[in-house]
Amino acid sequence: MSRRIVLLPGDGIGPEVVAATTKVLDAVGDFTYEEHLIGGAAIDATGTALPDETLAACRDADAVLLGAVGGPKWDSTDPGRPRPEQGLLGIRKGMELFANLRPVRPLTALLDASPLKRERIEGTDLVVVRELTGGMYFGRKERTADSALDENAYTRAEVERIARVAFRAARRKVTNVDKMNVLEVSRFWREVVLDVHAREFADVPLDHLLVDNASMQLINAPSEFDVILTDNMFGDILSDEAAMITGSIGMLPSASLGEEGRPGLFEPVHGSAPDIAGKGIANPLATILSGALLLRHGLGLSDEADAVESAVDRALERGLRTPDLGGDATTDQATQAVLEQL
Ligand code: IPM
Ligand code: MG
Numbered sequence: 001m002s003r004r005i006v007l008l009p010g011d012g013i014g015p016e017v018v019a020a021t022t023k024v025l026d027a028v029g030d031f032t033y034e035e036h037l038i039g040g041a042a043i044d045a046t047g048t049a050l051p052d053e054t055l056a057a058c059r060d061a062d063a064v065l066l067g068a069v070g071g072p073k074w075d076s077t078d079p080g081r082p083r084p085e086q087g088l089l090g091i092r093k094g095m096e097l098f099a100n101l102r103p104v105r106p107l108t109a110l111l112d113a114s115p116l117k118r119e120r121i122e123g124t125d126l127v128v129v130r131e132l133t134g135g136m137y138f139g140r141k142e143r144t145a146d147s148a149l150d151e152n153a154y155t156r157a158e159v160e161r162i163a164r165v166a167f168r169a170a171r172r173k174v175t176n177v178d179k180m181n182v183l184e185v186s187r188f189w190r191e192v193v194l195d196v197h198a199r200e201f202a203d204v205p206l207d208h209l210l211v212d213n214a215s216m217q218l219i220n221a222p223s224e225f226d227v228i229l230t231d232n233m234f235g236d237i238l239s240d241e242a243a244m245i246t247g248s249i250g251m252l253p254s255a256s257l258g259e260e261g262r263p264g265l266f267e268p269v270h271g272s273a274p275d276i277a278g279k280g281i282a283n284p285l286a287t288i289l290s291g292a293l294l295l296r297h298g299l300g301l302s303d304e305a306d307a308v309e310s311a312v313d314r315a316l317e318r319g320l321r322t323p324d325l326g327g328d329a330t331t332d333q334a335t336q337a338v339l340e341q342l
């Protein structure tokens with residue numbers, strides 16, 4: 001039976017990189033696709049960034065592949081106006097995707113594409129495990145003429161379940177990142193992490209870093225990290241920082257997962273890149289690699305996932321470079337290069 005994948009191309013370069021990825025998926029399996037609106041495209045068509053039917057289709061799918069949302073057309077500081085990002089946040093919450101996994105592993109062929117020195121980044125193989133449905137992103141919001149508020153709250157259950165994901169993903173250790181020297185929510189977060197560790201994962205080495213220090217260590221000695229466990233806000237920032245280790249944010253995939261057995265959502269970490277949208281030059285590799293995560297974590301097809309990842313590696317080894325990596329390959333050429341290696 002063919003597996004059902006919901007496609008949410010979204011805005012900017014989203015449709016281009018999603019189309020590239022379905023070509024790659026079709027080369028390794030038999031999938032049916034259903035396309036739905038999200039983000040700015042959905043605002044234009046329906047007035048809301050996350051139409052009910054999009055959420056319903058995603059909940060019903062075997063897996064969801066998302067491109068990107070957002071763009072200057074919909075940017076506004078007016079809290080009353082719909083924002084494309086509400087589509088993304090709404091789908092994460094609506095599908096209960098509390099765990100966001102962002103693996104960072106610089107490919108050998110790209111070691112010199114990173115702004116960091118080769119010796120610094122060699123051997124880096126880490127994953128940011130970011131809590132995705134709580135914290136400041138989803139707390140109470142308030143706005144008056146002279147003040148604004150974003151509440152940062154976590155419950156024990158929320159911290160426990162993301163901590164478990166991190167401990168299970170660990171190969172060497174877990175580094176918990178918080179700001180417990182200042183924030184009450186971080187002191188609570190750390191207590192719960194220590195508790196889950198003591199009760200269920202005492203054999204996994206665990207250390208702790210304050211987020212400011214962690215952001216420094218990530219540049220200083222990225223290969224020291226294995227699993228970085230952190231909250232929604234810090235995870236957003238640290239994962240962009242970690243992306244630069246790979247040379248380009250155009251390379252970083254992500255998986256957003258909920259409870260076992262529920263559909264996951266897979267998307268590149270980069271955004272909609274409105275400046276290059278429609279030009280056919282977007283790097284599709286982060287989305288193709290998200291497609292590999294979809295195969296592995298979303299559909300349990302690990303052999304197919306391995307095949308896609310190693311095809312990307314080989315294409316890069318043979319010289320494939322899109323403009324973000326200092327080359328001039330188009331989206332189509334990049335996709336063909338991966339397909340050839342498959
Ligand atoms: C990400 C993005 C989103 C986030 C935005 C687009 C809402 O930056 O997935 O990291 O902040 O989570
Ligand atoms: Mg981000």
